[in-house]
Amino acid sequence: MAECNETLRELYQFLDGELTDADRHHIQQHLDDCSPCLAAFDFEAELRLVVRNRCVDTVPDALRDRIARAIEEAG
Numbered sequence: 001m002a003e004c005n006e007t008l009r010e011l012y013q014f015l016d017g018e019l020t021d022a023d024r025h026h027i028q029q030h031l032d033d034c035s036p037c038l039a040a041f042d043f044e045a046e047l048r049l050v051v052r053n054r055c056v057d058t059v060p061d062a063l064r065d066r067i068a069r070a071i072e073e074a075g
């Protein structure tokens with residue numbers, strides 16, 4: 001699915017906050033419909049936070065909820 005490749009490519013820019021509102025909305029819509037891409041997004045987002053905080057052992061469950069809410073609010 002070409003849409004998936006495009007979304008995953010833009011995922012990194014999304015996480016870096018380098019996309020326009022239109023681009024984010026586009027990704028947002030795809031993530032709503034495509035659980036594999038949403039899982040990839042979750043993984044990347046968590047990975048970045050873990051690496052940033054350097055606390056590999058403690059990725060709280062609340063983080064997953066926060067990401068989900070952030071995605072919702074971004075849409």
Ligand SMILES: [Zn+2]
Nearest residue numbers: 003004034037
């Ligand atoms: Zn997809």
